[in-house]
Amino acid sequence: MSDINVLKRGRKPTLTDSAKKRRRTAVNAKCNKNRIYLGSQYDRWSELKCALRLQSHAEVAKILLDRYEFHTQTDQGNPNTIDANTISEKPTNPVTNINDVNTAVEKPTSPAPTCSAMSEETSSANTLLTTSTPGPLQSKLQQHSVHLSDVSEISSSEREHESRYVEETQMSGIEEISRKTDSLWKSAQSSFVNPFDLTITISEGNYEDDDDNFSDEDYEPKSENEGFEDESADPSDQQEEDLGPSIKKIRSETEVDTFLDDRPLIVYMSSILSLAKTHIPPICAVKGCRLPLTIKMELISSALYLKWVCQNKHLAHKWCSQPILNRRLHSGDLVFSAGILLSGNNYQKIADLAKFIRLPILCNSTFLKIQRTYLVPSIDSFWVQSQDMVLQEFRDKEIVILGDGRMDSPGHCAQFCSYTFMEYNTKKILTIVTMDKRMTEKKSTNLEKACFLKGLRQLLDKNMKVVEVVTDAHIQVESLMKKEFSNIKHSFDIWHGAKNLGKKVVKVAQEQKANKPLLEWSRDIVNHFWHCADISTTEQEFIGSWFGIMHHTVNKHQWMIAYSDTAGNECKHGPLSSEREKGWLTGATPPHDALIKIVMDKRFLRKIPYYLNCRSTAELENFQNVILKYASKRHSYGPSTYNARNQLAAIDHNAHCERKVVTNKDGTKRLQRYYSKKGGRWTATEVKTPKQYIYIPELMKHIIMKRLSDDIGMSRRVILDPFDPRRLSATIAPVPPPPTQDLMAAKISRFNREDLDRTIDYDFDQTIDYEWPTN
Known part of the structure; x- marks a missing residue:
């Protein structure tokens, strides 16, 4: 039995992932409120820690608490009471340098004094604070022969406000002091820990017996909320205690201005x-x-x-x-240019980003030279290697391939077309072909047919056994398959066929008001088309099931004569519910007559053999979205760059097409919902593991090695490839371009400069008398 099927002990979790995340965030937010805020005294605290050669802030706090308790006990004469007035007194000779602190202090080895949460009570100036019996604590402190200076010498200047919270509290055995924060602590950030909410529990037993098993260096106070990870917390807050004096901190507006004048750099x-x-x-x-x-x-x-x-x-x-690489090319420039192209970005956007943060990068001309000389050739060779590995998997197998084309811009003004062939079972890209309209006599309507022919011949020339090709219902591709590839089965995408059928039904239902009842049956008609394609193996079986929708819509589920020998004369559904959401159609009425025309359309019936295998190119449609990441339709590219970006999309898809579904702790698949604005309904999908891009380091190495093996450099004469469309025509325009100065001289504006500067003065005080007609 697999681990997924093993039932875990205990009650099953009832919270969803979102609820768990919200609960964890709330707990961590509460925990972050209990952080110590030293304010302006942080530098003095750090200096004291360095001077005493301590490893953690807890040791500093321990020494200060030990000093405070020992000094109070010895000065008052009564080790069990502390006068509240002495807490608020300011030092008469405060220490301004850490070197003034007695450096002979050694790190005490006694456990930290017990300090529990303090509660807020108003107290008078004469209120006394009762402490626990010193016991082992006092004996531990007396073991040190060092002089303990006045606690006021190393305390912060914020001791005055503490006297308002001192109260008389009775304790036994262990010191328990309760105190709440005042307005100063309330105004602090919520990410700090309140030291009075921490609880330190130490037994009052024999300390000497625990010396072998307990070490002050390993002791750390624990808060009640410890153990939760805060994924949304700012990591800089957690690391603030480790900052030293050499790390710059920004606290004022002047320092912000100085920081913004500084510049980040690309440094290795x-x-x-x-x-x-x-x-x-x-x-x-x-x-x-x-x-x-x-x-x-x-x-x-x-x-x-x-x-x-x-x-x-x-x-x-x-x-x-x-x-620095050969011929003084900075490695950062080469890698940065490669990162722009390999991530699907564009130089202009990255240049704006660098400009806003004052990051110096290479110029546009250098980027174009690097892209043309090293990036595009490296991507092309890398794609050829990866393509050969994919084709080797299907070398001696009969394969079904999916094909679909994509234009670089909508309408009939496209310049490029990329056609992709995908293997049906593994969903891996076998080949991708890009062509320029200059290769088809500058007619973009012929691009898809030309790309399809070129891509299919590439696969056949590499001895791939293609037994079926699935495309959309493209007329030119359909005619081409009949004439030149009649030995290969040609199928249409069932999704496109269902979509076109639904459009016909909706169009007919909206043409006339009398056909409006047919609109309620549009989804059922499309679903019946899917059902017929799924269960049928021959054209006769499809027709026998397909024509049944004409009887079903009028509440007749049996008819006299079957429409084919292999199909029956009745509906194959089960008992119907008496509660209906939509009404039945009536025979010999406009909506039913319109349905009969759609179902028995001769042109539609001739396409039935193309849908019998019930193939779908949905995965190929999803791949088109990957191409949009690398080659957006809102940007224009050169022929070689556009081809390289499509190859990057294919490399990305093949590297991640076998990603597994993320599973929850209980073994179930993790799902994600989204709302379809077009469909008007919610849909759930499986969450895949994040992409790893494991091919990027190898591709980066190809690019750098191509630079190291280059003996010429980037300042070379550009030689176009033999199949580059720019050899046919320099531009995609049907006529050569005239000189720019002539175009500017012939440019005429419909707005006169004098008219633009002209203003009309309106006299709003002038009244106009209107004469109203009288009857």
Whole structure:
């Protein structure tokens, strides 16, 4: 039995994934409210931590609490009481430097003092705070021979507000202090932890017996909400305690302006580590110079150069933020250009992004040179290799292929057409062909037929055993298959056939008001067409079942004579419910007569053999959306670039067509719902695992190796490929372009400049007398 079928113990979870996420977010939000906010005293806290050579902030807090309790007990003379007035007193000689703190303090080894949640009560100035009996705590502190300075010397300046919350609280054995936050803590961010909501529980037993099993270094206080991961929390808040003085922090408007004037860079980690490990003396090492060195910065494309020079222009050291390829091409420029194309982006959008964040990148002309010289050829060779591997899987097998074409723009003004052939069972792309309208005498209506013919011949020339081709009902492709590929079965996409049938029914029902009752039966007629194509193997079987819809719609489920020898003379559905959502049609009425014309249409009946196998090209239609990612219809591309972007879409599809469905913890498939605006109903789909793009590193390596093996460079004469459409015509226009100056001179505007500057003054005070006609 598989692990999925094994039942887990306990009650089954009743919450959905969305409810679990909301509950987890609420719990984490509550937990984030209990974070310590040091405010402006954070730097002093960090300096104290470094001076005492402590590893964690908990150790710093422990020492401060130990100091506070020991000092209070020794000064008051009564180890069990603390005067509340002494808490609010300001130090007479506050310490402003951490070096003034007694550096002889050693890290105590006693466990942290017990400190539980504090409750808020109003108290007078003479209120006393009762503490627990020192017991082992005092003996532990007395073991240190160091001097414990006044607690006020290392406390923050915010001690004044704490006196408002001190109260007299009776305790036994363990110190329990309850306190709530005031307006200062309420105004703090919700992502901070309130230290008074943390609970530290330490037994009052013999400490010496636990020394072998307990270490203060391993001790960490636990909050009641610990153990939940906050996926929506800001990671910067969690890492703030690890920030040091060398990391810049932005707190004021002036610092924001300075930050926005700065520039991000594309820097490689190896270059940063190399710079960090390099020791550069501050003085020029040239004999007799000994002048101080200054750092000069220079931006070249996307790379930053640092030069250490003196006033005599002696170069002491030079550093670049990126590794350099042959002939001084920055690796960042090549990889950045490859990333733009391989991710389906466009240079202009990325250039705007870089401009907004002040990121220096390569210029447009350099990008086009890199794309033409290294990217497009590398993608083409990579696609040929991956295509050969796919075709090898079906070399000696009879295959059914799906075919569909896509224009780069709607209407009859398309310049490119890409035609894709997909294997029916595995849904892998076998080949993809792109053509320019200049290859079809600048007629875009002939592009799909030409692409289909070219792609099918490529597969047949590679000895692929194609037994059936499934396409949409394209007239030119249908005629081509009859004439040149009559030995191959040609089928139509059942989805397109059902859609066209539904359009006919809706159109007829809306033409005349009398045919409106037929509109309610449109979905049932389409579903019956799907049913007939699914159960039929011959044309006669299809007709015998298909004609039954004419009788069923008028509530007649048996008829006298069957329409074929293999079909019966009755409906094959079960008992019908007495409750009807729509009414029956009436025979010999306009809606029923219109239905008979649609069902018995001769042109429709001649297409029945194309639907008998009930094939669908739905997966191929989904692949067209992948092409939109790499070759959007809102951008124009050159022939080679458009072909490369379509090849990238095919590589992407083949690498991820076998993705598995995401499963929940209980083994069920994860589903996702979406609303279809066109269909007007909700639909659920399976959630696939995210794409990994495992082919990208290998493709990147192809591109870099092509640059390293190039002995000429990018500044070369552009030679068009033998099949490049630009060899036929420089433009797609039917006539050559005239000079630009002549076009500008012949340009005439319908608006005169004087008319644009003319204004009309209206006198709103002037009244107009109207004479109304009298009867």
